[in-house]
Amino acid sequence: MNRVYNFSAGPSMLPLEVLEKAASELVCYGESGMSVMEMSHRSPDYEAIINDAEAMLRKLMNIPDNYKVLFLQGGASTQFAAVPMNLIKRTGKADYVVSGQFSGKAFKEAQKLGYDVKCIATTKEDNFDHVPTVTKDMVRPDAAYVHVCFNNTIYGTKYGYIPDTGDIPLVADMSSCIISEPVDVSRFGVIYAGAQKNMAPAGLTLVIVREDLLDYAEEKMPTMLEWKTMAENGSMYNTPPCYTIYMAKLVYEWILSIGGLDEMKKRNEAKAALLYDYLDNQDYYIAPVKEGSRSMMNVTFVTGDADLDKKFASEAAKAGLKNLKGHRSVGGMRASIYNAMPYAGVEALVNFMKKFAEENPKK
């Protein structure tokens, strides 16, 4: 076995312990005589798996009882449409903060559906090198919700605070920071996340929604997008992404076994600090993100020379440090250091960065 350090933004690394556990029960799960992949989602064995997954996530994130946990499909991108369709009827209009590509897509999707949506803040003119400061007075008092993307995967920025929107529900896309640290769920109306960044393989979308927000869905809307229907059916209105939910359960179990989100945060902070401290104390690489907006999960940097950036990514790959090329829309480099990335992986990256800088002086 020759596993590399995989810095992919998603799908991304999974904890080795989780992969090994899944492998050990791949062909035959417990006493069931079959693989989880072959099970009816209505069977007692599978019921136990999905119930455990939810119970573990509730424990991990300390999710209050008045929130529903939904295991859905379609990716975070499907929620860009589902969010307005489930919530807009509360007042008829909604506010968006555009802090990067995904929040821009969420905003556009709501616009495309013909809704009265307003972009109340953006950092587009600064190339999204920080997140906007969102205050209560910026929000329309009759907005049905305020939508933010909490961690901007492509630009490597994150909210260092939870925007205060008063009584107006805050809806957050947490695809790339979910379960990376404790978060006060009660400050949000809805949290959603695609699983393939920090939680499980692709195919699962998590929605955590406050119960009182389930009553505003459009009458004419696809049943599959309706949170209330999914909540009333325990995420089993139709066949859920069974195997991916099982994998998520193993990931939750792993985090609980190491000490929960407090310990996870400690580990993630240590990894991010190692990389940012190095970036702050040299002058070969430039880290474009402003202090206060730095992501703990996606760390972006450039050399300032597109050819050198390209060389960096390809030589790093040869050294077993894979997928460091930045997103195709921004270039440069991006190291995604999600929960499953070990500290040793970031150490190896920093050592490689030092060596590369020495061996490739800038002209």
Ligand SMILES: *Cc1c(COP(=O)(O)O)cnc(C)c1O
């Ligand atoms: C990756 C990502 C998405 C898109 O997720 P899909 O599951 O591919 O639809 C949306 N938002 C954020 C923050 C992401 O990182």
